[in-house]
Amino acid sequence: MFRLRMILRLLQISSFNGKMNALNEVNKVIANVSYYAHRHTGTDEEEWLTAERMAEWIKENRVLQIVLRDSLHQPQYVEKLEKIVRFVIKEKALTLADLDDLWAAQSGKHEAIVQNVHDLLAKLAWDFSPEQLDHLFGRFQASWASAAKRQREKLLELIRRLAEDDKEGLMAHKVLQLLWNLAHSREVPTDTMELALSFHVKILDYSCSQDRDAQKTLWLDRCVQELRQDPQWALPALRHMQEVAGLYSEAPLGPAAGGGRAGGGASSAPGAQALYRHEVI
Numbered sequence: 001m002f003r004l005r006m007i008l009r010l011l012q013i014s015s016f017n018g019k020m021n022a023l024n025e026v027n028k029v030i031a032n033v034s035y036y037a038h039r040h041t042g043t044d045e046e047e048w049l050t051a052e053r054m055a056e057w058i059k060e061n062r063v064l065q066i067v068l069r070d071s072l073h074q075p076q077y078v079e080k081l082e083k084i085v086r087f088v089i090k091e092k093a094l095t096l097a098d099l100d101d102l103w104a105a106q107s108g109k110h111e112a113i114v115q116n117v118h119d120l121l122a123k124l125a126w127d128f129s130p131e132q133l134d135h136l137f138g139r140f141q142a143s144w145a146s147a148a149k150r151q152r153e154k155l156l157e158l159i160r161r162l163a164e165d166d167k168e169g170l171m172a173h174k175v176l177q178l179l180w181n182l183a184h185s186r187e188v189p190t191d192t193m194e195l196a197l198s199f200h201v202k203i204l205d206y207s208c209s210q211d212r213d214a215q216k217t218l219w220l221d222r223c224v225q226e227l228r229q230d231p232q233w234a235l236p237a238l239r240h241m242q243e244v245a246g247l248y249s250e251a252p253l254g255p256a257a258g259g260g261r262a263g264g265g266a267s268s269a270p271g272a273q274a275l276y277r278h279e280v281i
Contacts, residue, residue: 023080055091160199
């Protein structure tokens, strides 16, 4: 299709303004494509596009890779890129190699680019398949060992953001495990380890999942395992236990407090009783 050929040419050779115009055109085409076949009414040079064909065109012409080459420091540019990636995800055409390219686009780059790509990934993560999400987390962990302190802090912030607004607890579970693994890296300084664990506590605190109390108990048990198995982790584990225990509510004052429960207090899980702080301790 002539229109797509012109868009591709603009993306490949244009200035920033030209690329922005080309991205606008790509997104216009994406907005107009349909899954349904239509009777051909255009000129001989035109053909009706479907969403599937548009996704194939993006893949065959490496449009994502072209767009990721530059201008990622411009938020408005990244916003237009986001629409394209969302379309590719919707069409189940985003590959693990595409994810690698997205992650590599910020590696070692200016902080503005890092922030914009991290923002993009945080927005897209909820649309990733389980396989894609696991792959992305693998990229996080692989980059951790060689990252500088500031890079690790930015990475931890991105990981924490992925657990926000998690109603089911699935993302939070993955993020909690990843933060725990990163905090246990032998090469990280103490302050970075403490930052990872502080984010760990924050996620346990603001988790919206129905099993939030069970989640906290699980990680208290993990801390106990650390005390038994790894003497070097005794102090961090004790501190973490203190922080997690502090997330539980105190028992209400009154006659019921002496018995440990106030008439079966409210809980985050239906049919279960809430644990109070003194019971956990």
